[in-house]
Amino acid sequence: MPFNANSFGVVALAAYQPDWELFATQLRSIQHQTHSNFHCIISADGGFDEVRDFVDRELAGDDRFQVVGFDDRLGFFGNFERALQNVPSEADWVALSDQDDSWYTTKIEKLLPHLNDVSLVAAQARVIRLPENKVVATSTQRKNVALDALLAQNQVTGSLCVFRRELLDLALPFPRLNTVSQVHDHWLAVCAKATGDALVIDDVVQDYVQHAGNVLGEVGSRKSVAKSLAHLAALSRRFQGSSSPAAMLRTANDLSFGWRGVMADTLRRRLGDDIADRGAGVAAFETGHHLVRPWKALVSGLRNGDIALPCFLEFVAGAPLELLPRSRKG
Incomplete structure (x- = not known):
């Protein structure tokens, strides 16, 4: 089926003890997307009641947003997997979301048409550092590479990508290795590259917010x-x-x-x-x-x-x- 303005999809958002101000900004940036035919699944990795009540208050009962919660904490890798396991089969596409960024309103609208040609499309972000709210990079400068190079070094940031729903048939369940290198977006990217292809475009579609609580950072100094x-x-x-x-x-x-x-x-x-x-x-x-x-x-x-x-x-x-x-x- 063609991916267009009528295509229904799911935004899978992984939440864990969010900064409430940043979380509110992210929720509203998703809510105000020009492509509005989506359902947002928010997987709360602990603190379900707090997250659910906050979402209900901030979004005034927008029924496109659903919070799911669990007793056991899995960490960001397992939490994204759990969110994706809740994506319904009728979805055409899936977008991943962090809890503390800010999407530009046309993000989904810009990315979605590329899925007519590839399994996954990813874009770029402007990198903002808090608390000074300083722009530290105007683009994340991801690039298109061959599969072996993509396996070696990930070029796809999960929060910057949209992919076809059927990619989950291959990607789930996630493979496991007890290491910090084990990340969901790298795995999804190589799944796409190995099957229907992955595309990285130059468009900047959101602000990527860097702060002390980031699990994985974007910009940092080199270590001795x-x-x-x-x-x-x-x-x-x-x-x-x-x-x-x-x-x-x-x-x-x-x-x-x-x-x-x-x-x-x-x-x-x-x-x-x-x-x-x-x-x-x-x-x-x-x-x-x-x-x-x-x-x-x-x-x-x-x-x-x-x-x-x-x-x-x-x-x-x-x-x-x-x-x-x-x-x-x-």
């Missing part, structure tokens, strides 16, 4: 070697329960090859023969890969600017465990 090691040690204690050298090596591997391997293996398993000509892009990061394949993709991506140097260095840090037999890595 010492700070990078300290950060890795902290992640290792969080995800491995230890900051020993062996645990830090495992963490570095999970951050790079590990999460990409989980995505590639899941795609291969779920798509089977349907992966067709996209298989080469997936093969670079599949578990048990030939060591030449990922490094060829990584070096090529670094040279042509599709993979940034910090991302490349994450793979360098994760490489030692790739030299071990699979039984010893696990």
Whole structure:
């Protein structure tokens, strides 16, 4: 079916202890979209009553907005999955929303027509830093890259994308790896790229708000070697329960090859023969890969600017465990 002004869709918003002022701004920016044929599912990862009552007060009973809540807290990755599991089958499209940004009123209207040609379309954002309300970047500068480069470094920010509803048939349930690199938008992007294609356009469609409570930030200063090691040690204690050298090596591997391997293996398993000509892009990061394949993709991506140097260095840090037999890595 063509995607047009009559297409019905769902905005899936993940909420967790929101800043109420920012949350109100985001809700109203969704409510005032020029494309109005949508239902907004707000998944409250704890604090259901507070979130539901706030939404009811702010939006004056707009029945397009529904808050769903659960007793167990899953974190942002699981909370987005839970929101998407509640998307009805009759929806034509799905948009993802954070709780603290601000959409421009024509966002959905601008993005939706692209779904006539691709499975997922993503745009750019202006980056605003609070509390000074300073513009720190006029664009997020995401780009279109090949599947292997997209697996290596995500170019799709969830809050900037809209995708076809049927993409969820492949993407759900989300694959799992206990690492901070495990993010929903990266997985959805590679699912789209491996099937009906993903497109990144240059249009700026919202403000991306940066503040102290962000789970993942957009703009930050580069870390020194010492700070990078300290950060890795902290992640290792969080995800491995230890900051020993062996645990830090495992963490570095999970951050790079590990999460990409989980995505590639899941795609291969779920798509089977349907992966067709996209298989080469997936093969670079599949578990048990030939060591030449990922490094060829990584070096090529670094040279042509599709993979940034910090991302490349994450793979360098994760490489030692790739030299071990699979039984010893696990």
